[in-house]
Amino acid sequence: MYSIGIDIGATNTDIGLVRMDGTIIGRENLPSQSFDKAEIYISAIIDKIRQLLANNDVQDLDGIGIGAPNGNYRTGCIEANTANLRMKERIPLGTALEEAFHTNVKLDNDANAAALGEMVYGGAKGMQNFIMLTLGTGVGSGIVIDGKLLHGANGAAGELGHAIVNPNGRLCGCGRRGCIEMYASARGICQNYREEVLKGDFPCSLTKEGLDAITCQYVGESASKGDKIAQRAYDTTAYWLGIALANAAAFSEPEAIFLMGGPTRAGEALMRPLQKYFEENLLFLYKGKIKLQFSQLKSNETAILGAAALSSSI
């Protein structure tokens, strides 16, 4: 029993052949940016899948799942004009792969794929109600209710990165103020760090240029090493995220909330304050009842496993 998981990112298109137990037994890769025509891109993906099947002596596929930014699960297409892809036309990948491999193909957005990956292969095994928050350049979310992905009236549910937690706060790329994405994305964490430096409570050894160029990874590593400025930056993230997650809990009462993505590599520097603020902000009905934890999948496998998990979803 094998399936294919395809993770489409701005830089790479990762393709994995996944055994039922969640082992990735083969991987292939395409540079997403080198394609400007959907037709050629689709052909290249088909070739890579054929190669994976042949190399691993697999004849039958249970399904193919695709996680993509702007992936529309109803049409099986990546929508036109997706930011960060050179191809600006609509990419009808679902139908094309169905025709090529005569198997069940599911395409969905990357955060939904991540949620399903956690449910099928990770820490959400056996759970019927949980939320996956993907922290990265932005903040995305996949919400599972009664064992099924929440898609909403038109397939656009689960935009928790754009829950407003601070109405007079930072201006978000979406045009509104105080979305949680502005505090919990990689960029938001760097911004927290810079604001802490400006407060001047602790000395900062970075030059002006160094400060402009900091990365979330730097802040995370500094926080883990005990850097007070970086710890305060993560505390700010945890404060706003704790409120946002408590509000999400009051909506769907999940069993657990999972976090994944670059900013979670800070580990306890994020989780310790986040646990505190989350519990403080939870309505009494839920206190002590909702688990908060990091994804239990390896970061370089999550996206492929998530996509593979999609193929078996309803």
Next chain:
Amino acid sequence: MYSIGIDIGATNTDIGLVRMDGTIIGRENLPSQSFDKAEIYISAIIDKIRQLLANNDVQDLDGIGIGAPNGNYRTGCIEANTANLRMKERIPLGTALEEAFHTNVKLDNDANAAALGEMVYGGAKGMQNFIMLTLGTGVGSGIVIDGKLLHGANGAAGELGHAIVNPNGRLCGCGRRGCIEMYASARGICQNYREEVLKGDFPCSLTKEGLDAITCQYVGESASKGDKIAQRAYDTTAYWLGIALANAAAFSEPEAIFLMGGPTRAGEALMRPLQKYFEENLLFLYKGKIKLQFSQLKSNETAILGAAALSSSI
């Protein structure tokens, strides 16, 4: 085809015999506060139902639905120590009515009942995804996803009245700050009014005692008559509620959000600013796509019809 809808409130227990088309063909009533023993209360309800069936010459019931504060749909009981009821024990109404009438009995909390009432008999007919917000002493919510009530991991989902919109705002009865209930409940609207008076931008003809004793109904009627202070009070409600509802939309992408309860009697004085703030705060994906409207059921029928609708729910 008939069902019974029972609305249990702090003051009254309303019992209605409902025809399939949503007409209430008979009503009975019990004063909830005169009971301090669950057993006697249950017997009295059974007698009233028998009376309704006999008076209207109805032999067969399709089901009985009960909407109650603290109603637990999994156990069919009203939980022990429910605020505002004299009976402090657990009330096992579901099982008792099932045994007495040999029919399908469903019990749920009142906001969930209201949501189903709207779906079966009101403005949400045919909708698969919507949210009902009940404004009153508190703020409750019933959330429908893919045609089913959202109950969450332990039956406590849908506490949107306790979504935090203003983390440094008013202290809520739940112990946290800035829950939307503090701005959009009847009490919250009175508080908005008093704060507007204190600002002194417009003259207020009320005495100190008069101001202490205002009701939400007074504020609503004053706003409709053009009173600037009352209009500002509703504007404040609309501002915070607009944010809360935009956040709810980013969670489940409903087709519509309905509002019901006392504070909605202010009509356009609430709806006009609310539409504005809601659209302003909606993520671009949803703008112009999510209807915001008042319940289309008569206010004195909503609770009974909602309860009756529960009986036919999955």
